[in-house]
Amino acid sequence: MDVRRRNNVTECGSGSGPVLLLAHGFGCDQNMWRLVAPAFAAEYRTVLFDYVGSGESDLSAWDEQRYSSLEGYAQDVLDVCEELDLKEVVLVGHSVSAMIAVLAAARAPERFTSLVLLTPSPCYLDDGDYPGGFSAADIDELLGSLEANYLGWSTAMAPVIMGNDDRPELGEELTNSFCRTDPDIARVFARTTFLTDSRGDLPGVRVPTLVVECARDAIAPQGVGAHVHAAILGSRMVTLDATGHCPQLSAPEATADAVLSFVRGTA
Secondary structure, three states, X not given: OXXXXXXXXXXXXXXXXXXXXXXXXXXXXXXXXXXXXXXHHOOOOEEEOOOOOOOOOOHHHOOOOHHHOHHHHHHHHXXXXXXXXXXXXXXXXXXXXXXXXXXXXXXXXXXXXXXXXXXXXXXOEOEOOEOOOEOHHHHHHHHHHHHHOHHHHHHHHXXXXXXXXXXXXXXXXXXXXXXXXXHHHHHHHHHHHHXXXXXXXXXXXXXXXXXXXXXXXXXXXXXXXHHHHHHOOOOEEEEEEEEOOOHHHHXXXXXXXXXXXXHHHHO
């Protein structure tokens, strides 16, 4: 298995310290990191990849059973680490990849020195005092719409996810990213993303962790980040003065500064 080709692995930067491994979210690919990766690579070796089924990955390697759970995506992360013999890894996971990062670190703790959870959401469903952001009916409607007309769903939802109505080019970029994803693969990844409850995995995190939330995020509203922060012993939290679920695009300088400040302090 050629993992480098399968996951379209790319590298930039160098250095003797930790390696930053950047993991993208649903409907995206490594291109979503292009505005922050140069800042990381200026100081650290930085590795980017696409999950199987995303971006320029080898679509023939996609398997519905494997990628119907977050464990399958965590295995992609571990495969990349093994192929490149990565150690002292700072795993930066955006959106659903925050929870994938938690799973990967639990399965191979010897490889990871710390985690950065960027706009994480361990559960999208409102549950008692937990503000997931969606009711059960909301999620049913979201998935039903996605499965009935994925391109139409992408056009409607991407600007909501991105926020920043005054910068429509950001929503258009996310829309285009969604639309490049095979609809059948996207349906599986969406169900895995929105129906998984990872809250029980958070107390098991045993490495230094930074939780980064946005002040205004329709997908992971304030309260979610606080829950993740409280559940992970010793974690730190930063609230960016930013809008939307993708601050690496909407607020790249603030995002890079938050990550680098944390990495420098824990390296």
